[in-house]
Amino acid sequence: RKEVEQDPGPFNVPEGATVAFNCTYSNSASQSFFWYRQDCRKEPKLLMSVYSSGNEDGRFTAQLNRASQYISLLIRDSKLSDSATYLCVVNQAGTALIFGKGTTLSVSS
């Protein structure tokens, strides 16, 4: 069962590049959507919640398409510090968070 699928990566990009990650989910009853960032050997931390209207936080933009059951994350002007694994997370109220396997981003100078 693959409830949440992400681009496998890794993505290797130069500083300043724009990179996009995609994620699809299988359960149409899913209600909450998030992107988490995980650094090597650390716990995941919330990057952004994802809403139907789309949301932006500085260089990061997240989009949700409920009809296609698709979530995206766009990172503009990549920085070295953006290097990490990005996890797509889906939830229904009353059940557990379901994580994608993550997409690894490596930004080089």
Place this chain on the structure above:
Amino acid sequence: DGGITQSPKYLFRKEGQNVTLSCEQNLNHDAMYWYRQDPGQGLRLIYYSQIVNDFQKGDIAEGYSVSREKKESFPLTVTSAQKNPTAFYLCATDAGLRNTEAFFGQGTRLTVV
């Protein structure tokens, strides 16, 4: 400070021993979760609890046990029945409501020696 605390950070276990990983939170969250992460892999759900005195199996519950006697605490026992216990274990909590984020502890890295 409000937060979620896992202990210990590193744990070594001999084959055949049971070990218990601690997870404590003071966020007053109803929902608590245990995940396992293997190198280069995503998070896999072991057990979760939406309310005190109740918990549900996740995708990989075999060889693990939990309890939820208090809202603040959700300990995970890795039993000798778990054949490949070496992994990074993460505990998380959320408010159990729609669109609320989950908070993670710093994780416990378990190694079988």
